[in-house]
Amino acid sequence: MSSEMNSMLKTPAPTPMTDRQSRQTQKSIVTVLSVCLTAFLLGGLVCYLAMSGFKDSAEASAASGPAVGKPRGPQAQLVRVGSVQRKPILPTKTLVGDLVAVRSATVATEVAGKVLILPVDEGSRVTGGETLLARMDDTWLKLEEEKITTQIAEKKATLSFEKSDLERFEKLFQGSAMSASEVEQKRSLIEGHEASLANLRVLLDEANKRNERLEIFAPFDGSVVAKHAEMGEYLPIGSPIVDVVSTGRIDARIMVPEESLPLLHIGDSVDLLVAGLNMELQGKVFSINAQGSVGSRTFPVRIELDDQDGQLLPGMGVSVFVPVRKESTELLVPRDAVLTEPDESTIWILQPNSKTGVQPVANSRQPDKGPSLVAQPIPVRVLSHTRESYAIACVREQDRERVREGVQVVTEGLERLIPGATVRIDDDRSELSAVPGTYRTGQQVVD
Known part of the structure; x- marks a missing residue:
């Protein structure tokens, strides 16, 4: 009995808090072991895949043969070119x-009255x-004609x-039964009636002419551009009805500076x-006005054109290419070959690449035979220009x-070149079109 009591005093009984801590410790140990095992398996898998890729690469390298002494050249830029002339x-x-x-012309009515018919519009x-x-x-005009006709009768x-x-007066005068003054008075009265009759006939002719102008016709071939009256409206004499402009021929009107005026002559063709x-x-110079603008020192010039079946209309803007200097022989390049800047312009010429004997291409599996080309910038000065070309001189x-x-010289793709860049000439002459994410020149769009 005493021994059992001593044993109980030496070994204390476990409390509920000690059991909970023991279970948490066991769970932590199991979790750590699981994570370590998973990491070990993943590491082994990665090492296996890496060794397999390295082996395949080594086999492919061995099969292709050694590449010693054949370094791969830079990727060529694709450009389009023109030539210096x-x-x-x-x-x-x-x-x-x-x-x-x-x-x-502004067509007006010559007869006062109401508009019965107006068949045209703008x-x-x-x-x-x-x-x-x-x-x-014509109602009132007809009544006026009848009235004048009655008065004439x-x-x-x-x-x-x-x-x-008067005949009776003259007989009486011959018989001394009528004085001469009475006869002259009768003759004056007859002359007055004849004058009145002539005046009535003039009024009748005037009424007939107005009757002929009741119908108003177009003065020339053209188009109605404005309408000033409506059907049923009463118009006094001289009231505008419509505005008409001619068709078939149309003129371009420009103001030419005084320094270019001596280079233009009547009949010259201009673009x-x-x-x-x-x-x-293309049109012909039709007239050169001798009265110019004092402020701008320019002179009005009209160029005769065909209206292209009505496609060209008054008020449209037009650009006319007029000469600024007499003809001369110069070095010409296409307009697209010149990068114009405020201080200095540049062209890019192509030269053989002395470092390599083969021209690298964008897809370099089988390089093209022939000399490699590189682009070099040349500063130039633009002397003059036409619609297609620039006349240049080297700086x-x-x-x-x-x-x-x-x-x-490079005409397309020069915006992305650097000095000494290797290039490849694009033989396709179709128009370039931009792809998504790039500009038309091929440069990437940067947000």
């Missing part, structure tokens, strides 16, 4: 002007002498009576561009031998 050039500059109608095409623009009411009857009475219609035309003396007739 030495040709006569007539320098031009662009002057902006307007298209104006050759003839324009934009209507009309034919000179054939297209009816308006018809006026009455005046004729009175005149006939007075003439017969024009109607930007709104994207239409290129540096040492570049004059490099820029000569026949040398290739």
Whole structure:
């Protein structure tokens, strides 16, 4: 009994808090062991895959053979090119002007009255002498004609009576039964009736002429551009009805500076561009106005054009290319070959690459045979230009031998070149189109 009591005193009984801590410790140990085992398995898998890839790469390298002494060249830039030419050039500059109608008229009524018919509207095409623009009411004009006709008949009857009475007066005068003054008075009365009759006949002719002008026709071939009256409206004499402008021929009107005026002559052909219609035309100088603007020192010049079946309309803008200097022979390059800047312009010429004998290409599995080409920038000065070309001169003396007739210059793709860049000429002459994420030149879009 005493021994059992001693044993109980030496070994204390476990409390509930001690059991909970023991279970948490066991869970922690199991979790750590699980994580370590998982990491070990994943590491082994990664090592296996890495060794397999290295083995495949080594086998492929061995199969392809050693590449010692054959370093891979830089990727070539794809460009399009033109050539330097030495040709006569007539320098031009662009002057902006307007298209104006050759003839324009405000058609008015010559007869007062109500508008009975008005068959045209704005934009209507009309034919000179054939297209009816308006018809006026003839009611009052007909009444006036009848009135004048009646007055003429009455005046004729009175005149006939007075003439017969004059014959009687003359017989009495011969018999000394009538004084001379009475006879002269009768003759004066007859002359007054004859004058009144003539006046009535003039009034009748005037009424007939007005009757002929009740119908108003187009004065020339053209188009109605404005309408000033409506059907049923009463118009006094001289009231405007419609505005008409001519068609068929149209003129371009520009203001030419005084320094370019001696280079233009009546009948000269000039090139024009109607930007709104994207239409290129050629016209002839029709007139040069001798009265210029004192403030701007420019002179009005009109150029004769065909209206292209009504496509060219008055008020459209037009660009005219007029000469600024006499013809001369210069080095010419395409306009797209020149990068123009405020201080200095640049062209990019192609030269053989002395470092390599093979031209690298974008897809370099099988390089093209032939000399490799590199692009080099050349600073130039633009002397003058036409619509397609620039006349240039080299800024540096040492570049004059490099820029000569026949040398290739980059026309498309030059914006992304650097000095000495290897290039490949694109033989496809179709128009370039931008792909998503790039500009038209191929440069990436940066947000």
